[in-house]
Amino acid sequence: MERKQFLKSLGASAAFAIAFPCLHACSTDSEDEDGGNVPVPTGVDFTIDLSAPENAKLAEKGGFVLRNLVVVVQNLEGEYVAASQVCSHQGYEEVLFADVDGGIFYCDVHGSRFEQDGTPIYEKVEGVTSKPLKIFKTELNDNMLRVFE
């Protein structure tokens, strides 16, 4: 019996229960089922005005903004760090920052977690990715924060 026939014989709800967990969780680095594959930003060099209202979140520890496919963060130590918003796993631009475990970057598409230096630290499904997240440099001059490579 083929997989499709097998799932059909189980009924719609049972088939969904079996198939749904694998829509994202069973993918590998080389697969792209429904998106992703956004190129990791290169040639990054831009400046953020920390006094501008749209950047107010950067005034607080754990706050972050998204610019040019980069997640710019004031970490829990009060330092500015920046990482690619494009995940190193399958290229979804879903990377965000969370103030847990000392502050981490994460992507909930498949569950990847990264240290602030880009090192993968947690994988919801074993083997999701071992590729580091791209990290950018930051430099603060008065209220102007430069993000660059």
Ligand code: FES
């Ligand atoms: S794209 Fe798979 S974990 Fe981010």
